[in-house]
Amino acid sequence: MPHARALPFAFALVLAAAPVLAQDPPATPASPAELLAASQAADWRTLDPANTLYLELRGGRVVIELAPRFAPEHVANIRTLARGHYWDGLSIYRSQDNFVVQFGDPAEEEAERKPLGEARAHLPAEFTRPAAGLPFTVLPDADGYAPEVGFVDGFPSGRDPATGEAWLAHCYGALGAGRDVAADSSNGTELYVVDGQSPRQLDRNITVVGRVVQGMELLSTIPRGPEPMGFYEDPALRTPITAIRLASELPAEARVELQALRTDTPLFSRLVEMRRNRRDGWYKVPAGHIDLCNVPLPVRVKPAG
């Protein structure tokens, strides 16, 4: 182990990715790791394979959870594109430091663009949706970008009681549908993933379709593009996409069954409070606040049995 001075400490989310069993839990969990070790099966939800995308790169697999409750038309089109193997052989053609990576078809001319197959070329904008009917777990902490923030099925979200709208927030790992100037110019072929300081000014301005739940480090370490906004004009610099598949399209042995910690449970509230006010020996001044995009969202491989 490196020298103990090699800090700052951090909540290692990777720990939560390993199977965590509810055996011999401490009576009063003193750390997030202990709290998660004391979790029950009901504290977790298994990702739906029909809403799970595998972005396959040479370096490994990025797992994405889609959000059909927020962007039903885009998610339906993305499913169709994945079934048609639309992205296979295309690339990650943009990597802008402290902002996003973006992938799809870099061709500018309509005539040069890859055919969409069964997918639709035009979709409505899905920047927000009615908040009514959504199970919204409010985060009590103040937020500068939204009247209310919280979680819907594990997705960091904003809500405005005055307008009755809800939307997905641009936190680290958010997956959005790139668009042109027209609000309804995205069709789900060009997708970006946030890999820097949360660009919350994009909230309500673009359609967010999901979030990366595993493998972010495969995207965040892609060399930044030399052109403005991180584009690569040289195709040789782009990162090839081997395939994008719905988990439900793959045989069971090719899938990894992931579980995300539920965000509507007492255990999750305790986890958030542990991060809002850290009481370990290292922290001298608890923050008394946690930003929506700093809330840990643990993911694990579903335990056997």
Place this chain on the structure above:
Amino acid sequence: MPHARALPFAFALVLAAAPVLAQDPPATPASPAELLAASQAADWRTLDPANTLYLELRGGRVVIELAPRFAPEHVANIRTLARGHYWDGLSIYRSQDNFVVQFGDPAEEEAERKPLGEARAHLPAEFTRPAAGLPFTVLPDADGYAPEVGFVDGFPSGRDPATGEAWLAHCYGALGAGRDVAADSSNGTELYVVDGQSPRQLDRNITVVGRVVQGMELLSTIPRGPEPMGFYEDPALRTPITAIRLASELPAEARVELQALRTDTPLFSRLVEMRRNRRDGWYKVPAGHIDLCNVPLPVRVKPAG
């Protein structure tokens, strides 16, 4: 150029890194690029070579501005360590996704650690300092982690009128001094750079000594370490440090003369407002807010003449 759908748009800070001359400015700048093109020499400050560190990697140079007003003892020690070539041949031994990279001496045992030369082994904690005497430009936007936030000489900072304290904020690019559990256990040899969502809970818990002003992409793309918290136990996986030098120790021809946009000018306020409420054709809903760590801090090479 890639397809126009290849968005979201973003304020390309890289544009500001090229020399920008105040010639033929538009009467009413419509974009940050136009605003910067209309800037005057007095809107910029030239970095002090005695407070500028060059972290030299095989892939290029990372430029760091030190903050002696906030951490005078640490900065003095870091200067001494750089003069003694302390970090040459050491490494970046930690890269944790969405958090930090960290560098210095990974040896755990005191007997194996590289000698400090003229530098001090122990320093006081410098988590905060008196706000009195600091030129603090307040950002009017609310912040969850501090009663007031703003900028001091270009550094994102927090301030508490109740306690009279000020401190540097953990935004993207912040450089801090890793420590052990004891508050005064950092000496500036082990340094970390924030390269993910701002971990503001570290504010007032650790000594921040400066920030990266150029070359962040050389750090943010380093492959994440396989061990918990992003450490590499295998030395072959670490990124070697060729050298760390004070700019003032190098001959003029080996330096790059950088300028940072001043943060206490009307022009800077206009730039911030342009990002707080985007009025271009792409944005449909201006955010009405900007987070401290989302404020752009342009840097350029000093124009000739």
